[in-house]
Amino acid sequence: MGKALIPPDGGDIEGINLREALEQRYLAYALSTIMHRALPDARDGLKPVHRRILYAMRQLRLDPDAGFKKSARVVGDVIGKYHPHGDQSVYDALVRLAQDFAVRFPLVDGQGNFGNVDGDSAAAMRYTETRMTEVAALLLEGIDENAVDFRETYDGEDSEPIVLPGNFPNLLANGSSGIAVGMATSIPPHNVAELCDAAIMLISQPDSDVAALMQHVKGPDFPTGGIIVDDQTAIAEAYRTGRGGFRVRAKWHIEDQGRGTYLIVVTEIPYQVQKSRLIEKLAELVQTKRVPLLVDVRDESAEDIRVVLEPRARTVDAALLMESLFKLSDLESRISLNMNVLSKGIVPKVMSLGEVLREWLDHRREVLLRRSAFRQEQIRKRLEVLGGYIIAYLNLDEVIGIIREEDEPKAELMRTFELTDVQAEAILNMRLRSLRKLEEMELRREHANLSEELAQIDALMASEGKQWKTIAWQIGEIRKTFGPETPLGKRRTAFADAPTHDVEDLQQAMIEREPITVVVSEKGWIRALKGHVGDLSTLTFKTDDGLKFALHAETTDKILVFSTGGRFYTLGADKLPGGRGHGEPVRLMVDMDNEQDIISVFVHKPGRKLMVASSEGYGFVVSEVDIIANTRKGKQVLNVDGTAEASLCVDASGDMVAIIGKNRKFLAFPLEQMPEMSRGKGVRLQRYRDGGPADIRVFSRDKGLTWQDSSGRLYTRSMEELKDFVADRGQAGRLPPDRFPKTNTFGTPAIP
Structure with missing residues (x-):
């Protein structure tokens, strides 16, 4: 370990609790991040860096109709006066405000390379030029009329606005995103015309809920367009809670x-x-x-x-x-x-759509009152001066005499005509050219107009109804400027229902379709050979192993495996091991017990029905849709217990069932006597004293029953020839028809 730090001579060591110090300093950092970096103000929708950029551009007189200035000039003013951080971070924020693919309504009008939708970065700030857009001008409108509070800048040499007047619903219109400490915000952009309509509805109907507001605000409106495929219920829930998402x-x-x-x-x-x-x-x-x-x-x-x-x-x-x-x-x-934003610029809060709009409307009312009070004061001051001027014109010769002869003309004017200090000073500062006769008429006209305007402002300040009517008119003017008929205000993002496609169709679309031959050995090893192989005599197997199943398939198929435990497993044909080696054991690909064996392997055909049977002679019909397994565990279909096992699985296409027992007893019965189930033990197919079923076939009455002997010869018996063997399900049966194979099997493929 190193030496302990020793303070200089005369220094004192002050003990500080590490936990308290960390908590205090981390809290200070967290608050700074939340308040001054990551979360936007609900009133103007801006973070401090964006607000300072716009205010610096205002101070540089970069109005929409003014000329451009270098971005470096703006960035320099921002970091020098208001925002003492890195110039590149400030420039990046400036660039984003100018990108029409990043913000729905750009606040900065850029000239030069400001990046593109491919992700290319903007040119250096010394090359690009900027000025404000009409939207930015609306956000700053009235800032010189005491519309908002100001505070000292970081160095105390200047002042900056705490919030902008915000005559534009910027928070929802342009959106915002940021990550603070323990919280984050993500607000997509919206259509201004829709926001204006919703705000006007809130003014006339303050109790409007999200469902009512969504008559106007259908959903986000992204600068790059696209199609929103969420249903209206999900969108409404997101707007109601302030949390959600859009596909x-x-x-x-x-x-x-x-x-x-x-x-x-x-x-x-x-x-x-x-x-x-x-x-x-x-x-x-x-x-x-x-x-x-x-x-x-x-x-x-x-x-x-x-x-x-x-x-x-x-x-x-x-x-x-x-x-x-x-x-x-x-x-x-x-x-x-x-929608996690700063309410009143102080409290972080997740707001609903209505709460965000209400916060903006309340801010607009406060700005209206402050601007009106500022105008009131200006008019009163002007009326006071005009009153003095009018008195001076009515007594012009006497006023001139006092000014020429008195040592203290100001005091004498105030005494003689009962003027205020402001009025007397204004008279003394009058120009000689203003002493025209016409000037008096103009003064009286101005006095009358200002008096009328003052009366209107007084009435506005006294009536909340008139205040909201004025705000609604202002919002209506914004809607006209950025309405759906304008190029900037036209909705770009559409709405649609996502088409529903079968999951299987989608999975097959992602697999290259190729023919394969699936080979399963007696010991349960599986592999897939390329192409549809006819001659399998050259296949090699492990010692004491041989061919058990071989079937033609496509890589887009599903391969179904039926085990003696009565469970079906599903394998993707595209995921089978290749045919160069011996393959892999099926038991490693699915969760099949070692003591169980494979009864049948076949290609899944949607809509087909199968018949399954146990070694005790019980069984039922099941649809292939009900046996598809989505996990390695498979799907239990045929229930077996004790020493019984699943033993047969055959195609159930037809209307008659033929069954041959190991005791060489043959029975035929109608398929309608068999129940269709998705899982169970089933019903008795044939009665045995000893043994169980050897083979089963389902056939059609019209075509008759066909079997194949060991030499490959086919024999077909019609229903007339089989009438002595037809009985009800569950009977013992009788010896099979003439020429039935000694192997007690039908020989033809059980599942084609």
């Missing part, structure tokens, strides 16, 4: 190329998705063949986005292809909603 998809259409071929063209991508990274991800999906339906992707974008997707064949379902891409790429993105 946004790219906008696309089909371009016909003639001769049945087509291309998919993406024209809008989700908000905050970098196009270059999106293209890289799509190209990777093409290269790795994770989406075999897609063969090529091209970026043909100029000023507008145009991403071209080429399907593998003309028969590819475009909607299915896009659905698979939505799952695997940023063509679908989730935009979170967390």
Whole structure:
């Protein structure tokens, strides 16, 4: 260990509790981050850095109709006067305010390279130029009329606004995002016209709930467009609680190329998705063949986005292809909603849609009152001066005489005409040219106009109804400026229901379809050979092992395995081990007990029905839909207990059942006597004194029963020839028909 630090001579060591020191300092840091960095003010929707940027531009007179100035000049003023932090962080904030793909209503009008949707950064601040937009001017409107409070800057040499007047619903219009200590905020942008309509509704109907407000505010409106595919119930819940999210998809259409071929063209991508990274991800999906339906992707974008997707064949379902891409790429993105903002600029709080709008409206009323009071004071001062001027004109010769002859003309004027100090000073400061006769008429006209304006302001200040009527008019003017008929105000994001596609269809769309031959050995090893192999005589197996099952399939198929435990397992044909080796044991791919064996392996066919039977002669019919297992554990279908095992699984297509027991007793009965179940023990198929069923077939009355002997010869018996063998289910049966194989099996495939 190093030496203990010793204070200089005469120094004292002060003991501090480490825990208390850490708590105190971390709390100070947390409060600073929450209040001055990460969370926006609900009133003007700005964080301190953005507010200081706009105020610095106002001080530099960078109005919308003024000329541009270098961004470095703005950044210099911001960090020098108001925001003592890194110049690059301030410039990054400035750049974002100018990017029309990042903010719905830009606050900065940029000239030069301010980055693009591909994720390229802006040029250095010494190259770019800026000025404010009309939206920024609205946010600052009235700031010189005592509309808001000011505070000292960090060095005490200047002052800055605590909040902007905010004559624009900026918080919801442009959104905001930030991560503080223990809390975060994420607010997507919205359409101003819709916000104005909702705010006007709140003025006339203060008790309006979220459902009523959503008649106007349908959902977010992103600068990059896209399509929101959430249902209105989920959107309403997000707006009610202030927390939630929105699924946004790219906008696309089909371009016909003639001769049945087509291309998919993406024209809008989700908000905050970098196009270059999106293209890289799509190209990777093409290269790795994770989406075999897609063969090529091209970026043909100029000023507008145009991403071209080429399907593998003309028969590819475009909607299915896009659905698979939505799952695997940023063509679908989730935009979170967390309306955690500073209420009154002090208290962090998660607000609902109505609360956020109410906070802005209350701020607008306060600004209106403060600006009106400021104007009141200005008018009163002017009326006082005008009153003095009028008295001077009525007594012009006497006033001139006092000024020429008296040593203290100001005091004499005040005494003679009962003037105030302000009036006397104004008269003494009058210009000679103002002594025209016309000037008196103009003064009286100005006095009358100002008196009338003062009466109107007094009436406004005294009536809350008139105040809200004025605010509603102001909001109506904003709606006209940024209405849905204007290029900037037109809604860009649409709404739609997400198309529902079968999960199986989507999974198959992500698998390259190829023919395979599935081989299962007697000891339960499985593998997949490429192509549909006819001759399997050259296959090699492990010692004391041999071929048990072989079936043709496609890589998009599901392979079903039925075990002696009565359980079905599902394997993806594309995930089977290759055919170069001996494969892998099925028991390692699924959770199958070692003492259990495989009864049947076959390709899943939706809609088909199967018959399952146990070694005791019990069974039932089950639909293939009910035996698909989504986990390694499989799905228990046929219940067996004691020494009984599942023994048979056959196709149940037909209307008659033929069963042959190990005791060589044969029985045929109608299939309608068999129940259809999804799980259970089943009913008795045939009665035995000893043994159980050897084989079962389901056949059609019209076609008759067909079996195959050991030599490969086929025999078919009609219902007329089988009438002596037909009885009810559960009977013992009788010896089989003539020429039935000695192996007690029907020989034909149990499951084709």
